[in-house]
Ligand SMILES: Cc1ncc(COP(=O)(O)O)c(C=O)c1O
Ligand SMILES: Cc1ncc(COP(=O)(O)O)c(C=O)c1O
Ligand code: FES
């Protein structure tokens with residue numbers, strides 16, 4: 001049901017953790033749905049120098065979280081914002097149809113983290 | 124990698140003795156039991172022998188055994204069969220009583236019946252999954268046709284007080300059906316001891332082949348079929364009989380009955396040792412279901428800060444097969460109706476797994492499971508956005 | 513005594529290749545297709561592969577295949593599924609059209625539907641069993657939901673003009689279901705060529721295992737289940753899938769499709785030679801059904817002054833297995849509704865037998881059958897109180 005790549009990323013996730021002095025933090029989901037994803041970013045010269053995640057959720061929630069951090073890390077903010085849900089799914093070698101709904105949460109958390117960073121800048 | 128299967132409530136391996144008993148009926152004795160010639164007679168003999176085996180293993184008579192395609196069909200036939208028979212007796216046909224924690228085979232049947240005008244009372248259970256007998260008794264009405272309450276729950280393993288339910292049903296002159304799909308082979312199932320009018324069994328849950336099931340129907344219980352065709356199975360289940368499947372089912376039930384003095388005890392030891400060691404090695408764990416009034420092979424645990432499917436997959440990678448809620452619902456990530464019925468908090472519900480033991484599981488396998496659980500839960504909790512800091 | 517089996521319309525021997533394909537799914541790959549772990553994935557893969565095999569052998573798409581427990585259930589699901597879906601659209605739900613010579617799986621379903629308020633038109637057939645297309649066309653009403661006409665008859669082997677029926681159904685915007693239980697593997701069955709919306713197949717009639725069947729449902733055809741439970745088979749057929757049975761069914765259909773260029777021709781040669789030689793050796797015989805528009809394996813004969821069951825038993829003693837009317841009705845000695853529908857006289861009806869050939873029958877076996885028939889019919893006629901003096 002899950003691609004080999006999904007299982008690989010899920011069992012050996014990269015960029016797990018909290019950035020204590022993060023420049024932006026984004027969270028999606030709720031305990032009621034059973035999925036919470038938090039993404040932390042560290043920004044230098046408009047580049048995502050570090051991206052980390054903490055996720056409570058299913059296989060899709062965890063594997064998309066780690067994939068989003070990997071795709072975003074090292075990218076400029078405006079490039080990172082261009083990452084699409086399809087990019088994430090493709091990088092994971094596809095996701096089961098009935099699980100696609102969950103696949104957007106991690107990307108949404110990244111967007112929120114970037115928003116948070118921008119708000120802090122203007123504050 | 125040697126795999127460890129601990130999902131016996133989802134389905135079981137066919138016993139080699141069962142498969143052996145079936146083999147002649149695919150290629151040598153392949154007749155249709157409706158045929159008058161010698162091939163047909165061989166099929167009839169096999170059918171009768173299996174019927175007797177099934178009857179003997181639940182204390183019934185051979186003519187009280189109806190063969191079906193599985194547990195789902197048996198549940199449908201029991202409930203709808205009674206209602207169909209009473210459909211012209213409007214004073215006794217409008218109301219059905221069941222519990223909130225039944226299998227979808229019963230619950231979906233009930234919602235269908237509601238959609239066509241019947242009324243259904245879903246009796247609640249307590250926090251350990253035991254039916255509220257008072258509420259049950261008070262919910263019986265003059266127009267109640269049937270009470271359908273499972274013998275043991277497929278998710279949390281809680282065993283219901285069926286004898287008390289049977290007494291209430293008998294007092295009020297209402298039919299009582301029980302779904303014994305999970306209990307048969309694990310605890311004693313005797314239709315007269317239990318006092319039930321109808322009882323469902325599924326072959327593939329007890330080391331028999333998939334595609335066969337039983338509905339026990341007490342003599343005198345009036346039913347109508349809900350599938351129509353030729354007049355097989357006393358007119359209650361048309362269609363050419365699945366002889367190899369039925370032969371396998373008969374053999375599987377005989378074996379399970381014979382081994383009742385041994386297998387459940389073995390599973391119980393594994394179960395309690397598993398539970399003890401998991402509680403010793405991990406915090407924030409909950410055992411769902413009744414502590415003692417539970418199936419000897421059921422371990423249902425909630426791990427806080429962990430999501431069930433993720434835990435299942437990490438264990439799968441280590442070669443361990445368990446389930447999240449019931450196998451039926453694990454594809455759609457809908458919250459388990461059983462876990463919400465026992466009032467479990469959402470943060471526990473999502474972290475629930477079911478380990479269901481089989482007669483061939485070993486203590487070494489449980490060692491491996493305890494260790495893998497410790498590792499996997501630890502790993503997921505480290506990753507979790509909501510673990511305690 | 514070497515036995516000769518010529519009752520392939522009742523049931524067939526499982527092909528050794530089919531049994532081989534099934535065996536791993538009893539004991540090694542025994543998972544439940546709803547489980548997320550590796551055992552479950554093996555089951556899902558087997559299920560998908562079988563679904564593709566089935567689809568390929570009737571020119572359908574995989575998502576148009578619903579697995580059932582057999583032909584009876586497929587017929588029930590087709591007719592009742594359509595009606596259940598349309599139940600709120602009263603303008604299009606009151607009327608069903610079928611023929612007078614359908615299998616009990618269709619006819620009993622229709623009488624049940626009549627008992628709950630639906631109207632059914634039973635279109636007659638001519639003396640060779642061919643449907644009256646004019647009458648069919650004229651019987652379509654505004655509130656007709658479904659036409660269910662079998663592809664080939666199980667007793668007399670007559671093949672219906674399904675393409676013409678499909679054209680009428682399409683013109684009138686009514687669903688068309690056909691029971692292809694007897695035709696698949698004997699004549700080409702392609703759902704698009706035929707233009708059907710639904711089509712039933714039964715595994716055990718085509719050298720597959722008992723306990724499995726198919727309902728083909730054309731994409732866009734709206735159905736509701738009539739058995740309730742977990743959401744298996746696109747919500748149309750709940751219950752743990754019978755994986756070994758389904759794998760065997762897939763293999764059996766693939767094999768039958770592959771051999772379509774060979775097996776039917778062989779059976780046809782045996783059939784015609786049998787018919788010719790029986791007519792040469794016995795008087796007062798009738799061939800029932802259409803002379804050419806008939807299944808290549810069906811020989812339905814009436815012997816005057818002879819009673820069918822007696823003839824069957826005399827042949828059985830000689831090791832030859834045939835049937836009287838259809839296997840389904842041979843236990844109850846009710847007059848065949850098919851034979852009365854073609855207008856056969858009572859003195860012929862009672863002396864009717866069906867010989868249904870299989871791919872492995874040989875010309876030597878037919879020699880033996882011709883000779884045995886001659887002896888047995890002769891013997892019974894000598895005994896008969898009503899033979900011509
Ligand atoms: C309690 C209970 N009832 C009914 C069923 C349905 O049985 P089957 O899968 O044989 O249709 C199951 C298994 O899924 C079950 O656990
Ligand atoms: C034409 C026809 N339809 C349906 C059936 C029923 O199939 P099954 O025995 O698999 O339920 C049969 C066989 O008995 C048949 O010959
Ligand atoms: S993120 Fe919700 S089910 Fe996966």
Ligand code: FES
Nearest residue numbers: 819821844845846
């Ligand atoms: S004498 Fe036997 S059926 Fe009538």
